[in-house]
Amino acid sequence: MVGALLAVILLAPLVVVALCVALRRPRAAEFFNLAAAIVVFAAVLRLMPLALAGPFTFWRGYLIVDPLGAWVLLSVASVYLLASIYAIGYMRHEVDARRLYRFYALFAGFALTTLSGPLMNNIGVYWIAIELTTLVSTFLVCFELSRESIEAAWKYIVVVSGGISLALLGIILYYWSGSLPLGPTYDLTWQALREVAPRVNSTIALMAFLLVLVGFGTKVGLAPMHTWLPDAHSEGPTPVSAMLSGALLNTAMIGIARFIQVSDAAHLGILPRVVVVAIGALSLFIAALFIARQTGVKRLMAYSSVEHMGVMALGFGFGGTLGIAGALYHMLNHSLNKSLMFFGAGNVMQVFHSKRIGRIRYVNSVMPVTGLLWIAGAVAITGAPPFGLFLSELTILRAGLLGPNAWAVYVMLVLLIVIFVGFLNHFRAMYFGANPRADAPVTALPPRRHVSAWCLLPMWLALLPLLALGLWWPAALTHYFTVIAEQLSVAPLTASLPGGVP
Amino acid sequence: MLAAQLPPLVASLFSLLAITSLLLAFVMLGSRWLLEYLIAFAVESWLIAILSAAVGYYAGYPELYFIAILTALFRGLVLPYLILRIIRRLNVDRELHERLAPTSSLVVGALLVLFAFVVSSHLGQSLGVAGTVAVLALTVMLSMKLIGFLMLTVRGEALSQILALLVLENGIFLGSQILVPGMPLLIELVILFDLLVVVACFGVLVRFLVAHAGTSSVRELRRLRG
Numbered sequence: 076m077v078g079a080l081l082a083v084i085l086l087a088p089l090v091v092v093a094l095c096v097a098l099r100r101p102r103a104a105e106f107f108n109l110a111a112a113i114v115v116f117a118a119v120l121r122l123m124p125l126a127l128a129g130p131f132t133f134w135r136g137y138l139i140v141d142p143l144g145a146w147v148l149l150s151v152a153s154v155y156l157l158a159s160i161y162a163i164g165y166m167r168h169e170v171d172a173r174r175l176y177r178f179y180a181l182f183a184g185f186a187l188t189t190l191s192g193p194l195m196n197n198i199g200v201y202w203i204a205i206e207l208t209t210l211v212s213t214f215l216v217c218f219e220l221s222r223e224s225i226e227a228a229w230k231y232i233v234v235v236s237g238g239i240s241l242a243l244l245g246i247i248l249y250y251w252s253g254s255l256p257l258g259p260t261y262d263l264t265w266q267a268l269r270e271v272a273p274r275v276n277s278t279i280a281l282m283a284f285l286l287v288l289v290g291f292g293t294k295v296g297l298a299p300m301h302t303w304l305p306d307a308h309s310e311g312p313t314p315v316s317a318m319l320s321g322a323l324l325n326t327a328m329i330g331i332a333r334f335i336q337v338s339d340a341a342h343l344g345i346l347p348r349v350v351v352v353a354i355g356a357l358s359l360f361i362a363a364l365f366i367a368r369q370t371g372v373k374r375l376m377a378y379s380s381v382e383h384m385g386v387m388a389l390g391f392g393f394g395g396t397l398g399i400a401g402a403l404y405h406m407l408n409h410s411l412n413k414s415l416m417f418f419g420a421g422n423v424m425q426v427f428h429s430k431r432i433g434r435i436r437y438v439n440s441v442m443p444v445t446g447l448l449w450i451a452g453a454v455a456i457t458g459a460p461p462f463g464l465f466l467s468e469l470t471i472l473r474a475g476l477l478g479p480n481a482w483a484v485y486v487m488l489v490l491l492i493v494i495f496v497g498f499l500n501h502f503r504a505m506y507f508g509a510n511p512r513a514d515a516p517v518t519a520l521p522p523r524r525h526v527s528a529w530c531l532l533p534m535w536l537a538l539l540p541l542l543a544l545g546l547w548w549p550a551a552l553t554h555y556f557t558v559i560a561e562q563l564s565v566a567p568l569t570a571s572l573p574g575g576v577p
Numbered sequence: 578m579l580a581a582q583l584p585p586l587v588a589s590l591f592s593l594l595a596i597t598s599l600l601l602a603f604v605m606l607g608s609r610w611l612l613e614y615l616i617a618f619a620v621e622s623w624l625i626a627i628l629s630a631a632v633g634y635y636a637g638y639p640e641l642y643f644i645a646i647l648t649a650l651f652r653g654l655v656l657p658y659l660i661l662r663i664i665r666r667l668n669v670d671r672e673l674h675e676r677l678a679p680t681s682s683l684v685v686g687a688l689l690v691l692f693a694f695v696v697s698s699h700l701g702q703s704l705g706v707a708g709t710v711a712v713l714a715l716t717v718m719l720s721m722k723l724i725g726f727l728m729l730t731v732r733g734e735a736l737s738q739i740l741a742l743l744v745l746e747n748g749i750f751l752g753s754q755i756l757v758p759g760m761p762l763l764i765e766l767v768i769l770f771d772l773l774v775v776v777a778c779f780g781v782l783v784r785f786l787v788a789h790a791g792t793s794s795v796r797e798l799r800r801l802r803g
Binding site: 197199200203206207210213214217220221222223225226227228229230232233236237240241243244247250251252254255258259260262263276278279282305306309310365368369370371374 | 699700703704718722725726729735738742745746749752753756757758759760761763764767768771774775778779781782785786789790795798799800801803
């Protein structure tokens with residue numbers, strides 16, 4: 076059953092790529108991509124309870140289905156579904172219909188590589204999956220062939236390829252030190268890395284951990300390796316931005332989470348976790364600075380992704396059941412919420428014909444429904460109740476107070492408040508008229524315009540679960556996270572998730 | 578552990594190949610001409626192929642012969658050919674936008690090698706393999722990595738950046754042949770394939786860059802900031 080679902084999840088996007096290239100019809104491409112997204116989402120939902128039964132491996136141990144991977148698949152599949160619905164309404168306006176089939180072929184290919192990342196059991200193959208996501212998404216980022224988008228794509232591919240090669244260096248160093256006790260040939264599975272960890276030289280293990288953290292951290296967009304992220308996320312077409320922020324970053328984050336476990340098994344002391352926590356706090360800090368003075372509406376969302384990746388890094392860095400539960404809950408909430416924010420930004424940009432915050436005025440009177448959903452999303456993404464991110468951030472804060480890195484909790488709190496003020500201030504300007512200090516000329520408002528249902532439906536579909544997840548933390552999820560945390564821990568856990576969450 | 582049981586002559590052969598590859602990285606660092614970069618890269622790839630074959634022969638990993646052939650074919654012939662085609666099409670033959678003159682970058686490169694040597698002899702000591710070819714392989718691997726990043730920083734031409742990324746990869750590949758010759762074959766195959774795809778993607782992107790942004794220099798790309 077698990078094998079069949081796995082085959083469905085990986086084959087459906089592959090079939091779409093083949094069909095798009097073979098048929099070259101724009102409407103057919105839209106339809107096949109949406110159908111594949113629905114099928115993948117349904118298969119992942121069915122896979123979730125099955126994955127709890129423990130890690131299953133397939134294809135001679137190269138593929139793994141475990142609860143952690145299934146959870147990441149859920150966030151990827153949700154964003155893929157939402158973005159596929161949105162793309163139907165959005166891309167018709169943006170590109171020539173003759174090029175549309177290429178977009179969907181690349182889009183499904185991107186979904187395929189992103190979905191395959193969390194399923195890789197062999198760290199070498201996982202590295203390659205991450206590298207392939209970069210290569211495919213580069214062409215999605217520069218799909219509009221404007222000068223800016225090509226600049227963004229170039230920075231993206233150079234920075235990420237260079238950064239991720241450090242992860243490969245780390246993997247090879249680790250393999251080398253593992254080959255001293257184990258003999259020259261062994262499998263590079265996560266489990267094998269974990270088992271050899273206590274016998275690995277600790278200097279090399281530490282160096283390998285730092286290299287892997289920097290390498291995959293580049294792909295996650297953690298500061299100071301985040302430089303490609305605002306460009307790539309803001310210049311690509313909106314469905315691609317949503318996939319990059321909501322799906323791709325999580326796929327790389329899982330590699331860091333799994334390597335933290337390897338470094339725990341190697342008994343490297345507190346240094347690895349301190350580094351992860353420090354990088355997470357730095358990401359929040361950098362994001363706070365750039366959010367406060369941002370002028371581009373999509374770049375605002377991109378820096379918000381840096382912020383939330385920092386929050387997740389803090390959760391994984393704090394560790395323990397609470398930290399891991401918070402980080403994973405945050406992952407799904409952020410995926411939904413960031414898709415919502417990018418969709419709103421896309422709708423607004425199509426009506427106002429500008430990416431600049433200064434040109435966007437009175438969103439709620441020009442486009443009431445989008446305006447309502449978008450501002451609800453903005454409140455949610457800054458971590459205000461009653462939405463999911465409030466709960467997950469609170470859980471991460473609680474996890475931090477239990478551990479040795481409590482200083483980071485206070486840093487995180489202050490920066491979250493700064494981001495709350497900075498982020499919502501831009502929305503105040505976009506909704507309730509000009510900033511008195513801004514000297515931008517007041518332009519006439521665009522006529523009230525009907526937004527396609529394809530562009531509104533995914534916003535509802537993102538906001539409602541987000542609200543539900545904020546009001547109600549299902550007990551089944553607590554169980555799920557506890558199982559993941561047990562599998563991610565080296566020693567048996569002492570502190571378990573208290574019953575009264577939230 | 579491979580490095581410990583090698584006869585001295587074989588260890589010297591490995592060292593010779595590794596050090597020559599490092600020298601070729603310096604050739605790339607010290608030159609302005611794109612064609613020289615390319616030839617240095619191709620020769621470096623051939624040396625790595627010879628190294629793979631030698632490791633396969635002396636350490637008894639017959640599958641490395643296969644890797645050697647593929648390395649020579651892909652890294653030594655196909656990649657240089659693809660890049661040559663890009664150079665011809667772009668009509669750019671030399672680096673015009675470097676931030677650091679080639680002579681100064683040679684000095685910086687030498688300092689980086691020194692740093693890599695200190696780090697790897699430290700690691701070698703803590704592992705108890707000090708003085709073996711493993712330390713040398715580690716030094717060359719880290720040096721080529723650092724030199725690749727240096728080239729990425731100081732060079733502005735799009736093609737130089739592609740070649741710098743390839744130097745990064747070559748360094749890792751060279752080190753892994755000596756340090757972990759028993760690494761599963763599949764990983765090495767896929768990494769080779771991945772490299773081919775990377776270069777193909779870069780080729781397309783450079784064409785976009787010239788056609789839609791009107792430049793082949795990365796220094797001109799500075800609209801997105803903040």
